[in-house]
Amino acid sequence: MSTRIAKPRMRMRKVPRQARSRATVEAIIEAGAHVLSELGWAGFTTNKVAEAAGVSIGSLYQYFPDKLSLLEAIRRRHFDQVLSVIAESAEGGKPLRRFAQELVRGMIEAHSIHPTLHQVLLDEAPGDRGSRAAHASFQARYLEHYTAAVAQYRRRRKDVETIARVLSSAVEGVIHNAARRDMLDAPELRKQLVELICAYLSATRTG
Amino acid sequence: MSTRIAKPRMRMRKVPRQARSRATVEAIIEAGAHVLSELGWAGFTTNKVAEAAGVSIGSLYQYFPDKLSLLEAIRRRHFDQVLSVIAESAEGGKPLRRFAQELVRGMIEAHSIHPTLHQVLLDEAPGDRGSRAAHASFQARYLEHYTAAVAQYRRRRKDVETIARVLSSAVEGVIHNAARRDMLDAPELRKQLVELICAYLSATRTG
């Protein structure tokens, strides 16, 4: 018997070879992110994405076999971006306050283009059909950075994981709320978010 | 000429008089909240709600002129619940830690039934057609309680509003994240959230 290879969930119907088509694909993903962020999952239609990308609907289906595969592409790209931002700020042995500042700056920057994309991707858009692994992997690595930071700035070793999760979701909550109110670049907000992180991570009393 | 009264956005097509119908209406709203929380706005259909309520679709339209009016009813009910919870914990001159504990307890309790309803109502579901006032009023009163608490426990008078918003959105973020992971009743989470609130509100340094 021949080795049965599981059908590898053809990501793209056709591989873009020329520069022109690569630009098209990029435009589609970018427009998709925009539509998704602006109209939410309910308003995310292939026709709208194609129009927003300045491309015919046919072109879209030339590279993406269906709607969900496009969603996956958007998701992967966005998560990669966010992840690299977090990674940068969490590395090295910088002092707490500096870490917080860079983290906040990075998160704000990452959300400045498509303010609510992150939340839509997490909450509204359907969980990933095949690539649950990818999603879990992202979540894991995402939390990993926070965990590392917590371990570094907190003396008590207890509840490190919980603390990391609380911290990350708190930060996300603030960012998301600010994005909704179109207040991402308010400097007071930035300062206060840094303040929150520092206060929590340097708290003396432990639950 | 007779006094022209502006058509007051007929909330209900028919007013329920008997106990039976009042129960029906209640069941519809309750089922609606459930569907909304479980399937999100995209999965919120009148037929599904009727089915979930164990009621015929006709009954639904006997009391709600259209889908949006049902949404409004759900929204109003949920917001009232949350608001009363917050109000309770924020009143009186109790010490900081106790305030935080009660707030967290209340928020968790309020989200235990329909874990993600709050977020869906805020993010996915369409903004209110006529009653923008009601929504704004809720937001205002909601924040008001946080502001009062911040003013009470923070010495510095500066940035009170921003701090209140940061705090509330951080709390919401943590709650929401926990709800998504079905971890609302984990005790470590509760403790850490209390910890976060206390740490932030009693921070010495001010941004």
Next chain:
DNA sequence: CGAAATGTGAGTATGTTGTTTATATTTTCG
């Protein structure tokens, strides 16, 4: 040139869904 790559967009097929309506059952109350 000619073949491969790429782009087009009207059209379709398929479903969804909000809402109506004609009819049936239950409650109220003189």
Next chain:
DNA sequence: CGAAAATATAAACAACATACTCACATTTCG
């Protein structure tokens, strides 16, 4: 009781949305 009012039912529909195809046009490249 019995008639009218209130309430419940669910089949059916009309209108719309939208994911996706296909036959053909245009561009790129060797």
